[in-house]
Amino acid sequence: MKTAVVVIGGGQAGLAMSRCLTGRSVDHVVLERGGVAQAWRGERWDSLRLLTPNWMSRLPGHRYDGDDPDGYMPAAEVADFLESYGRSFGAPVLPGTTVTAVRIGHAGSLVETDQGSWRCRAVVLATGAAGSARVPAVAAAIPAGIRQLTALDYRGPAQVGTGGVLVVGASAAGVQLADELSRAGRSVTLAVGDHVRVPRTYRGRDIYRWMDAIGRLDERYDQVEDLARARRLPSLQLVGTPEGRPLDLNALAASGVRIVGRLVGVSRGRAQFSGSLANLVTGADLKLHRLLDLIDEHVAAYGLIGRVGAPDRPGPTRVPVAPTEVELARFATVVWATGYRPRYPRLDGALFDRHGRLRHDGGVAAAPGTYVLGLPFLRRRRSSLIAGAGPDARELCDHLVRHLSQRRAAA
Structure with a gap:
């Protein structure tokens, strides 16, 4: 043919x-x-x-x-x-x-x-x-008795049995699955690596409407300094619910999700997490405010003050001191939300x-x-x-x- x-x-x-x-x-x-x-x-x-x-x-x-x-x-x-x-x-x-x-x-x-x-x-x-799902090499060290799913395998809470759940990855998929499982009554721990925090709405408008308005979404591949990094950025921490609610680490922690750092290893029946969580959330907050600064500049430049909402910025990410080791026995399931290829x-x-x-x-x-x-x-x-x-x-x-x-x- x-x-x-x-x-x-x-x-x-x-x-x-x-x-x-x-x-x-x-x-x-x-x-x-x-x-x-x-x-x-x-x-x-x-x-x-x-x-x-x-x-x-x-x-x-x-x-x-x-x-x-x-x-x-x-x-x-x-x-x-x-x-x-x-x-x-x-x-x-x-x-x-x-x-x-x-x-x-x-x-x-x-x-x-x-x-x-x-x-x-x-x-x-x-x-x-x-x-296909991108699963890190550390998955091979998870004991056979713990079920492993990827974000592509996962369909809903009924698929995950009783027992604790470790969700690895805090981009859009990771925070959404952690939130859904927590709301379904599961005990959830979320392992957080690099992530992009944004509010669902800002100054009364959806964050995507603002990013569209300021030209952020139309930045071209030949105009950015580090294209490889730009292409690796995690998806935004968002969920598209009818009520337009925010979904970030603060919201998850408030709902009972345990926040820990990046999963870096498994040894002697214990999951090991990076101690850099504080630095990661601080970096995500700084990037968040740089984006909101651009939106505020757009509002001022186009005479939108008084026509849109007040600059209702979210507060800083506040998570409790996170453990760097957790017994794997507390988890019945690991969900890998670590990206795709x-x-x-x-x-x-x-x-x-x-x-x-x-x-x-x-x-x-x-x-x-x-x-x-x-x-x-x-x-x-x-x-x-x-x-x-x-x-x-x-x-x-x-x-x-x-x-x-x-x-x-x-x-």
């Missing part, structure tokens, strides 16, 4: 690219191992909602048009939203098609699947950033750096005619959000179309 472009992945990134290619009359297919929005439909915990308000759910030629623009869609509604998007322009999605390998050559690429092979002139890897089909090892990361320049991979979409800070800070898939796809589509034109001219 032949086509001009093969897009791998039928989530928001793959569909956004498909819409852009359709608008440019470029022949293509979208290969999806499950169905459209498979990850949103079946690979997230039951209570998950968007961290971004619904009004931010916009893709090329499509946007949220429901009656709750300031709410946060549950995962199932996100899947419905994306399925509706694909239908709106007749996205050429082939569901139930697992890509097993991509062989890139000078004359084009061969995409091998369990349903046959495709020859094409360009490939877009739009499988996203959360293909992309899952690609088999590719030439030369496309990856020494850390196993796909080498690319703003989504343009090292091999001509190969592109990647849906990664954090791919081309701008909003890249990993639904609202970031469109702008990235448009720019990469322009590059891809030029590549196809050059190939035709050279033929």
